[in-house]
Amino acid sequence: MEEILKKVALNDIHKKLGAKMVSFAGYNMPVRYFSDIEEHKTVREGVGIFDVSHMGEFFLKGPKAIDLIQKVTSNDATKLVDGQAQYACLPNDRGGIVDDLLVYRINAEEFMLVVNASNIEKDWNWISSHNDIDVDMENISDTLSLFAVQGPKAIATLQKLTDTNLSEVKFYTFTVGEFAGCQNVVMSATGYTGAGGFEIYVNNEDAAKVWDAIMEAGEEFGIKPIGLGARDTLRLEMGYCLYGNDIDDTTSPLEAGLGWVTKFTKEFINSPNLLKQKEEGVTRRLVGFKMIDKGIPRNGYEIEDADGNAIGRVTSGSMSPSLGLGIGMGYVNRPHTKPATELYIVVRNKKLKAVVEKLPFLK
């Protein structure tokens, strides 16, 4: 059966810009407009705009919304104030991760969860199945577009389009207001690149108008549209996890280095078992590594120690456009997880030397 691909609101705009479109998480998405490396550098040095409208958004409302969020997520959402966002996991009940997500507190009784496109249905079903306290849930994924505007020139670009003082919107906070003449736009100081900037949530009806306004405002800074290819190399340089590669239903948040968003000051799904794992210590950990020998690590490649024993597997890998060498992440058995430990990546039957590197790669 032929896969039926969903389209983002601006599908035609991306095609007109010359994007190579690929199937990703059930959506037809721009993977590259002109060059992965040039797009990557545009974001690191100037400003770029990504259409990531495939991401999913759920609204949870009511006095008990916070209780449901506390139950299904690993982080402590009671620490949030209005206008603040938080990164978290949805732990499953067998030690792994259903998804990673952002939790936005709009007010004490209204939250927005932003989830991965590939997991929208899975997450919805998972959270719904734990909603035995009548929280009002709404899946608005198909009505919202999301543009990530990232890079050192992002604020200068976006500031032209709103009266909100964006330099006062701190990292991982957001504001809702007028933007590019459109109402009810969420301006969120978040991102997946480490380059700084905002993520802008708009209704699909306003998507084309907002996209065009941002492109025009950024023209003097050389703004360019950026595809999912560069999005992946940008996040990998920062050591950010990609669901489906670095974390999944079988990896524990503690193994993945997500202990910082796994708070045992509250109870949540599978928290007793994860706490036990924390106390006993994990047997493997997600580490970053950079290649010493010339070569590029890729998802699925085997990791060996100097004696040729299999000690893990690569989950993400690429050439780093900023560093000009191969970098990757993978799960490695202890005690091979310490920075400066030598690893060998098996690339086409050759063992290439690499070294464990503290994340992020880009300091």
Place this chain on the structure above:
Amino acid sequence: MNIPESLKYTKDHEWVKVDGNSVTVGITDFAQKELGDIVFVEIETEGEEIEQNEVFGTVEAVKTVSDLFMPLSGTVSEINNDLEDTPEVVNEDPYGNGWMIKIEMSDSSQLEDLLSMEDYKALIGE
């Protein structure tokens, strides 16, 4: 899309330039565009005799890795060593300085297996 009429093509998106018994091989403009920025070309088969359709090397782009296939049986007589330090030449000049290997053909009848410019255009939907 640049598809020179003077060359022959394969369904694996390689081009072949015939010069007597020696042929030069590279990847097409279409292939380099599909792959994106090429960051590593690994060919370690110089001097080896390899059958048609067998792998003679690998090309790595930022996002993908792709095998390179022998368009014809023969001996790899020369490889383009410049690509070791400047693999991006494959993107910039796929039919010229981005060539990859030269082969001494062992069976010239295999030339009939190759595609013409028209056939290749049809293959990629141009």
